[in-house]
Amino acid sequence: MIDHRLIRENPGEVEKQLQRRDPGISLQPYLELDHKRRNILQEEERLKQVRNKVSQEIAEAKRQGGDAQEKILEMQKIAGKIKELEEERRGVEKAWHKFLTELPNIPHEEVPVGTTEEDNKIISSWGEIPEFSFEPRPHWELGENLDILDIPRGGKVAGSRFVFMKGDGALLERALINFFIDYHTAHHGYQEIFPPFLANSDSMFGTGQLPKFAQDLFYCPEEELYLIPTAEVPLTNIFREEVLKNEDLPIKVCGYSACFRSEAGAHGRDTRGIIRQHQFNKVELVNFTSPKTSWEQLEVLVSEAEKILQLLELPYRKVGLCTGDLGFASAFTYDLEVWVPSSGKYREISSCTNFTDFQARRAQIRHRPAPGEKAEYAHTLNGSGLAVGRTVVAIMENFQDQEGRIHIPRVLQDYMGGKKVIGG
RNA sequence: GGAGAGAUACCCAAGUUGGCUGAAGGGGCGGGUUUGCUAAACCUGUAGUAGGGGGUUACCCCUAGCGAGGGUUCGAAUCCCUCUCUCUCCGCCA
Incomplete structure (x- = not known):
C-alpha cells in the first residue's frame, strides 16, 4: 500500500x-x-x-x-x-x-518500462546450455518412462494440473527441499520455519494477494481460510502488527511449503508436464530489513538463490523485470530463469523482490530505528530458493542421457542415498 | 463438538448501581536527590498509535482508542448484540 x-x-x-x-x-x-x-x-x-x-x-x-x-x-x-x-x-x-x-507499488526508477516479459532486461547468464547428441525428451516422457511422474492419475484423483511423484521422483523432490533448507540455514544465516499452509484474509491482505487477486487463490468458505499461494504469506505475516527490534535486523527466515494456485486465466498455458500446477513445492526466503539497507539486501538475496542453481550446475540467467511484468506489490524484481530444453527457453524458477514498505504498511510491520524514536515501517523482501517442481524439471531435462536416465547433481547425491543416476 | 472463565497501557492488575477515571495501585523502564562505587531508599516522569487541523518545522490543538465490530444513550471500560483469541474441564483425534 x-x-x-x-x-x-x-x-x-x-x-x-x-x-x-x-x-x-x-x-x-x-x-x-x-x-x-x-x-x-x-x-x-x-x-x-x-x-x-x-x-x-x-x-x-x-x-x-x-x-x-x-x-x-x-x-x-x-x-x-x-x-x-x-x-x-x-x-x-x-x-x-x-x-x-488496489494501487500497485511504485516501481523503482531503474525498472525498465515495458509491457511483457519480452521487455525484461537480461542482466547475466551462468552455465552452458546443454548440446545433446540425441533428441532430448521432455520431462513428462522421461518421467513416464522412468515411472517417477504419474500425470494421468493426478488428473483422476484431483484433476488437471495435479501430479503424483513416485519412487525416485518423490525422493528427488524431497531431497531438493532438504538441500535448499539445509544450505540456506547453514550458509546464508536463515532461521528455518515450518509455516501453516492456510492463512486468513488479514494475512492475505498483508502480503497483497487480497483484495485484488482473490480469483487466484483456493478458498475454504466454511473456515474463511485461504490456501497459501506461497510461503511468503505466512513467513511475512509472522511479524504482522509488530515492532521489530532494530538490532535484530535483518531478520532472515526460510521455509518450505506446498503452494496452491488456482491459475485462473492460465487455461491452455503449459498444459503438458508439471511446469504449471495447482499445487507445487517451494522453499521461500523472506527478509525484514531497515529501509536503509533493503536494496543491498536484495542483491544478497538474489545471490543466495543463484548459489543454489550454481551448486546444482543448472544453466540460468538473471533478468530484471520490466514494469509490465512486475508483481503488484513489487518495487523491483529479479527473476532467475533456468534453461528448460523442452521449452527451448529459460523459465522462471525464482523471483526475488524488494517490496519496500508496501507490504509492511499493509501488514503493519515496523521497526524502531533507535530507542525512543518513532517506529517506522520496515522493508520486506522475498525470493524463491527455489521452486522445487521446476528444479526437478530442469534436472530431468538438462541431465538426461541417451538412454533416458537422469544424472543426479553431485550436491544432491547424499540426499538421494548415494544415488547418482535415476534409471541406472 | 459440549460446559465454564477470561481479554484494561511495556508487564501485572483495580474499576460493571453509565457522568471531573483516558483510566487507581504495583512492577519495569527514563530522569533526579542522598551516595566513594554498587545496592537500597526517596522524589519524579511514563500510553504507544491512527486520523484530521494549524505551524515560525521547535512543536501545538482536536478526534478516535479499555480484544474486534455494531447497537442503546446527551454521555459507555461500565448496559445489549455479534465475532475473534486465550485458559480449564469433558468428548473426539494424528
Missing part, C-alpha cells in the same frame, strides 16, 4: 510513477474521495468536540441536582447529525480505501 500522505502531497509525481506500469492509471477519482473524506471528517470531529463538552456540562449539572433537559434535547440533534456524517464518511472511506489498497 502506498502512503496516502505521499499521494496527497505529491499526486502528480506518484501518478507519473504508476503510469510507468500502466498508462491508464489515474489518481483523480482517489483525490476527490480523499478531499470529500477530509471535509466530512472535519465537520464530524467539530460536532464531537461540542458533544464531549456539553456532555460534561450535563454531568456537572446533574451532579449538582440541576436540570439539564434543555441541553439534552439540543444534544439529541447533534448526536443525530454526527450519526449521519459518520454514515456518509463510512461510504466514502470504503471507496477511498478500496482504491488505495
Whole structure:
C-alpha cells in the first residue's frame, strides 16, 4: 500500500510513477474521495468536540441536582447529525480505501518500462546450455518412462494440473527441499520455519494477494481460510502488527511449503508436464530489513538463490523485470530463469523482490530505528530458493542421457542415498 | 463438538448501581536527590498509535482508542448484540 500522505502531497509525481506500469492509471477519482473524506471528517470531529463538552456540562449539572433537559434535547440533534456524517464518511472511506489498497507499488526508477516479459532486461547468464547428441525428451516422457511422474492419475484423483511423484521422483523432490533448507540455514544465516499452509484474509491482505487477486487463490468458505499461494504469506505475516527490534535486523527466515494456485486465466498455458500446477513445492526466503539497507539486501538475496542453481550446475540467467511484468506489490524484481530444453527457453524458477514498505504498511510491520524514536515501517523482501517442481524439471531435462536416465547433481547425491543416476 | 472463565497501557492488575477515571495501585523502564562505587531508599516522569487541523518545522490543538465490530444513550471500560483469541474441564483425534 502506498502512503496516502505521499499521494496527497505529491499526486502528480506518484501518478507519473504508476503510469510507468500502466498508462491508464489515474489518481483523480482517489483525490476527490480523499478531499470529500477530509471535509466530512472535519465537520464530524467539530460536532464531537461540542458533544464531549456539553456532555460534561450535563454531568456537572446533574451532579449538582440541576436540570439539564434543555441541553439534552439540543444534544439529541447533534448526536443525530454526527450519526449521519459518520454514515456518509463510512461510504466514502470504503471507496477511498478500496482504491488505495488496489494501487500497485511504485516501481523503482531503474525498472525498465515495458509491457511483457519480452521487455525484461537480461542482466547475466551462468552455465552452458546443454548440446545433446540425441533428441532430448521432455520431462513428462522421461518421467513416464522412468515411472517417477504419474500425470494421468493426478488428473483422476484431483484433476488437471495435479501430479503424483513416485519412487525416485518423490525422493528427488524431497531431497531438493532438504538441500535448499539445509544450505540456506547453514550458509546464508536463515532461521528455518515450518509455516501453516492456510492463512486468513488479514494475512492475505498483508502480503497483497487480497483484495485484488482473490480469483487466484483456493478458498475454504466454511473456515474463511485461504490456501497459501506461497510461503511468503505466512513467513511475512509472522511479524504482522509488530515492532521489530532494530538490532535484530535483518531478520532472515526460510521455509518450505506446498503452494496452491488456482491459475485462473492460465487455461491452455503449459498444459503438458508439471511446469504449471495447482499445487507445487517451494522453499521461500523472506527478509525484514531497515529501509536503509533493503536494496543491498536484495542483491544478497538474489545471490543466495543463484548459489543454489550454481551448486546444482543448472544453466540460468538473471533478468530484471520490466514494469509490465512486475508483481503488484513489487518495487523491483529479479527473476532467475533456468534453461528448460523442452521449452527451448529459460523459465522462471525464482523471483526475488524488494517490496519496500508496501507490504509492511499493509501488514503493519515496523521497526524502531533507535530507542525512543518513532517506529517506522520496515522493508520486506522475498525470493524463491527455489521452486522445487521446476528444479526437478530442469534436472530431468538438462541431465538426461541417451538412454533416458537422469544424472543426479553431485550436491544432491547424499540426499538421494548415494544415488547418482535415476534409471541406472 | 459440549460446559465454564477470561481479554484494561511495556508487564501485572483495580474499576460493571453509565457522568471531573483516558483510566487507581504495583512492577519495569527514563530522569533526579542522598551516595566513594554498587545496592537500597526517596522524589519524579511514563500510553504507544491512527486520523484530521494549524505551524515560525521547535512543536501545538482536536478526534478516535479499555480484544474486534455494531447497537442503546446527551454521555459507555461500565448496559445489549455479534465475532475473534486465550485458559480449564469433558468428548473426539494424528
